Amino acid sequence: MDVEAPERPTIDSGRRGSAPRSRHTSLFVGIAIAVFALLFGSIATASAKDDHHHPSPPNPSATPVHGDAIPNVTLVENQIKAYYSDTLVGTDHVPSATGNYAKEMAKIEKAADAYLASSKARHPRGVKGKVKPAVLFDVDDTTLNTYNYEIFSGFSYNPVTNAEYVNDARFPAVPGMPSLVNWAAKKGYTVFFLTGRPEAQRAGTVTNLVKVGYQVPTDANHLYLKQATPPSYLHCAAVTTCTTIEYKSGTRAHIESLGYDIVGNFGDQFSDLSGGYGDRTFKLPNPMYYLP
Numbered sequence: 126m127d128v129e130a131p132e133r134p135t136i137d138s139g140r141r142g143s144a145p146r147s148r149h150t151s152l153f154v155g156i157a158i159a160v161f162a163l164l165f166g167s168i169a170t171a172s173a174k175d176d177h178h179h180p181s182p183p184n185p186s187a188t189p190v191h192g193d194a195i196p197n198v199t200l201v202e203n204q205i206k207a208y209y210s211d212t213l214v215g216t217d218h219v220p221s222a223t224g225n226y227a228k229e230m231a232k233i234e235k236a237a238d239a240y241l242a243s244s245k246a247r248h249p250r251g252v253k254g255k256v257k258p259a260v261l262f263d264v265d266d267t268t269l270n271t272y273n274y275e276i277f278s279g280f281s282y283n284p285v286t287n288a289e290y291v292n293d294a295r296f297p298a299v300p301g302m303p304s305l306v307n308w309a310a311k312k313g314y315t316v317f318f319l320t321g322r323p324e325a326q327r328a329g330t331v332t333n334l335v336k337v338g339y340q341v342p343t344d345a346n347h348l349y350l351k352q353a354t355p356p357s358y359l360h361c362a363a364v365t366t367c368t369t370i371e372y373k374s375g376t377r378a379h380i381e382s383l384g385y386d387i388v389g390n391f392g393d394q395f396s397d398l399s400g401g402y403g404d405r406t407f408k409l410p411n412p413m414y415y416l417p
């Protein structure tokens with residue numbers, strides 16, 4: 126489902142609103158806006174409900190006909206800064222604990238808390254003791270927030286400068302996530318981390334997770350990073366031929382083959398959540414970048 130598509134005509138109509146037009150055109154535009162408002166309202170509601178179960182990526186191949194229908198990059202960056210409620214800590218720009226990002230995360234975490242407290246999640250497949258309940262978390266912008274790096278880099282990823290942030294363990298926690306993760310572990314869930322970061326960044330990743338309050342095991346059996354040579358269970362000839370969805374869903378399949386049921390899979394990218402091996406998915410907000 127393309128959740129962005131309904132917005133385009135609205136923006137377009139707004140643009141056209143400043144140009145002279147006939148009464149019939151005004152009426153037509155008015156009706157069109159009303160129809161889109163209804164349509165977008167229902168799509169937005171459906172999307173919010175469906176996020177947990179059927180993540181729906183936007184359509185990145187869409188080619189707009191009108192340039193003014195494309196969100197303006199400068200304005201989008203300003204919206205992102207306002208959404209995170211940009212706060213300076215030392216020299217780093219980080220999200221505010223009271224901004225809309227933190228508020229949205231709190232809502233998602235509340236829903237996750239309720240789900241993970243349910244006996245359905247705690248006793249997957251209804252067979253007590255036979256299948257071990259687990260929860261799985263991506264790292265960047267799921268457990269650690271990378272807004273400081275995006276501001277530093279001007280929203281332009283560079284593997285060299287990004288590695289400096291990673292190895293310096295410079296990222297704050299995603300608001301509320303250490304509490305959710307630690308609470309899930311106390312409830313009896315085995316916690317797994319699954320990231321596209323390379324194995325070479327294990328030390329920095331572990332240091333960062335521990336530093337911001339994740340009190341769960343982060344050894345190689347619980348924190349999965351991308352190996353230079355893919356393990357045999359991934360069925361990928363080389364690390365470069367394995368798509369993110371293949372890497373992530375293949376690793377989840379491997380974890381489940383060890384006797385776990387991943388009852389909750391948390392990620393900020395649709396590619397974290399596609400491909401199965403997760404009873405329920407939790408899509409976390411990330412307007413900063415898109416990873417297919």
Ligand SMILES: [Mg+2]
Nearest residue numbers: 263265266393
């Ligand atoms: Mg991520």
